[in-house]
Amino acid sequence: MTEMFASMQDSDALAGLTERQAFVTEEIKEEMEDSVVPPSQRAFVLRYIKAVSFGMYVTGACLFLIGLLAPHFGYLDGVQHLLIVEPFVLLVLSGILLSFGFVQTFRSIKTTKPHYLLSGVLFFLLGAGLILFSVTDLNWTSKYYIACVGIAMYTLQYCLEWEFDIMMAKFLRQIRSEKGEYRLKARMGDEVLTQPIMGSVLNFMELKWIFGCNTHKSREALDEEQEINEFWGNFRLRDRPDMVNSTEDQLIAAYRYASNTTDLGPAIRQEDPRLTESYEPGDGFSRFMNFMEGLTTQLSWITSLAFAGLETGKLVFGESSVSETPRIIAVVLSCLSVAAFLCNIYQAQSMMTTALGLPVAEREWIAIDVMDKNTDKRDLRKSVMDEQEQRRLNLTYFWLCAAAVADSWGAGIICKLCSNCALMTKCMIEEGTAFEFIGFAKARFQLMIWGNVINIIQVFFLAMMSVMWFGSYGIKNTSDLFWAGYVLLICFLAAGLRIRESAKLWHAMEAQASWVNQLFGVMVVAFACVMLVLITCLIPIILGNGNLFGSCDKSVLYEELFPHLCSHSQSENAAAYWVIVGSISVGIGLTIGAFLFGSPTVVFINR
DSSP, rough: GGGGGTTTOOOOHHHHHHHHHHHHHHHHHHHHHOOOHHHHHHTTTTHHOOOOOOOOHHHHHHHHHHHHHHHHHHHHHHHHHHHHHHHHHHHHHHHHHHHHHHHHHHHHHHHHHHHHHHHHHHHHHHHHHHHHHHHHOOEEEEEHHHHHHHHHHHHHHHHHHHHHHHHHHHHHHHHGGGGGOOOOOOOOSSTTTSSOOOSSSSOOOHHHHTTTTOOOHHHHHHHHHHHHHTTTTOOOOOOOOOOOOOHHHHHHHHHHHTOOOGGGGOSSSTOOOGGSTTOOOOOOHHHHHHHHHHHHHHHHHHHHHHHHHHHHHHHHTTSSSSSSSSHHHHHHHHHHHHHHHHHHHHHHHHHHHHHHHHHOOOHHHHHGGGOHHHHHHHHHHHHHTTOOOOOOOOHHHHHHHHHHHHTTTTHHHHHHHHHHHHHHHHHHHHHSSOOOOOOOOHHHHHHHHHHHHHHHHHHHHHHHHHHHHHHHHHHOHHHHHHHHHHHHHHHHHHHHHHHHHHHHHHTTOOOHHHHHHHHHHHHHHHHHHHHHIIIIIHHHHHHTTOOOHHHHOOOOOOOHHHHHHHHHSOOOOOOHHHHHHHHHHHEEEEEEHHHSSSSSGGGGGOO
16 A cells, blocks of 8 residues: 555755756766757756646635635625726726736737737736626626636646647757757757756746746846956957767757647557547547646535635634524534645655656756767766665656646646657657666556546545535526536536546556556545536535435435425426436346446546
8 A cells, every 4th residue: 555655755856956067067068068958958847847836726715715705795896886986997907917928929920929818818818807807796707716726727737748748849940950060058048948947836936927928137148248358358258069969969859759749640550659648639539638627627626615614714714603504514514614625735745856856867868969978977876876876866757747737727638748758758768778667557647537536535525516516596697596506517517527537547557456446546536526426416416406305305404405405495306217227227237238348447537
């Protein structure tokens, strides 16, 4: 069972990564004056992943506080009244946000810097939401911001892919140039790219970058200022570096296959690495499914935290009492949802700490061929594969950790890109060296299964909280009907997509230990519980007849749990019988068919 927690690296990993960074930097300076740039750091891969995590932390906390305080203090009504009474305030605020959004979007096209597009879209959405809030109400604004979550997440992942393409284009120009006339240097860019960002949460400088601000004066600008101030009026020798490095060529080729660039063409040859098992196609329907898997994860998190805030607020401000059975159950579910949120934060931050070694390992790999001494080459090769320590601090495992962090918070497209990069670097190292990576599928399962387990359990909590809320207070108008249908759809999609992903991870395992089957069993049980709650409880509530099996007349506890439903109860809900019988029949049929005509996972996986 100790293997279940092998993905959680201790704090000593950071110390080891810092030592490796110092060593490779010193070696490179001796040979070529610090001109090796880690590709992933040039594409800001880890920064975008940290932006996703940071955004979920802030959004989740804000929604919990809004649900807790907004219904009782009315400060949002005061803001809305101010915007209506003082249109000048609305005009100024929305004008600033919308104009800044347009400017940033234009700058992203003009300067080819994707993070300007990200900040532009965010500010534009905020400005439009402010106008919508002033002319409608909080209900419509909430629906608008649900759509904004999808728009913002797709934009962020699109920007990362754009950064990745820009990075590969720069490196390919360097690789294809004759006699090294073009060379990507560590001095170029908007910040000091040669130093790893040893922090698993966005710091203030990185937060400024997300909103389109330069975080540092570039190394190129600093060197230019110094040389102009000291040697102005004289000639200076331009950089003419040495020939191209073959390890750099290999790394960029691996990333091109990972991102499946269009110039590679379709994968038809048997030796094409994209035909390797565990490769995730990133186009067409697969891309849509990856995006939806992540989006439903994020929407389920923010919705459950909003419900948790509402239920906690009713208890704190005296609108409900722990003596009421429905409310105590709802508060317990709220606490469990918050606990699951904190647990996911801890797990994601633990893996992010390990993923910070990604640019270090890339520099080590690229620097192998620029070393003159064979001993230096061997030392760097041993370091990039963590040959001596064997603590899973190698290039492939770093990419897997980055994929797991992205998967935990719903960045589905980024997750598949990082997973492909891990697979391609594995193939690259195995082809170019005498080493082989042991248990790729097992390592990926260990890292990613935790996010799937926590997320599907949280979906179960959300389904239960929605049943307690709508069962107690009822569906009184079209707005309530919309939110009940929204929760039903999100829970159904999130649970289905998560069990599908878990089945793919489980099926790819080379050897399935008992703990692996136990974790997958937890996923299956949680999925079954979610489906049971949705089919037998939430759907009848939405349809307006929650008198399941005549329970309002037969069970005091049921009547106490759902007073609104039972006060308006109709005849016994006979349709519930057919729903349950039909669901059980379908489940039995699928299971028997899967075992007779293939493995149990054929229900979820197209092989």
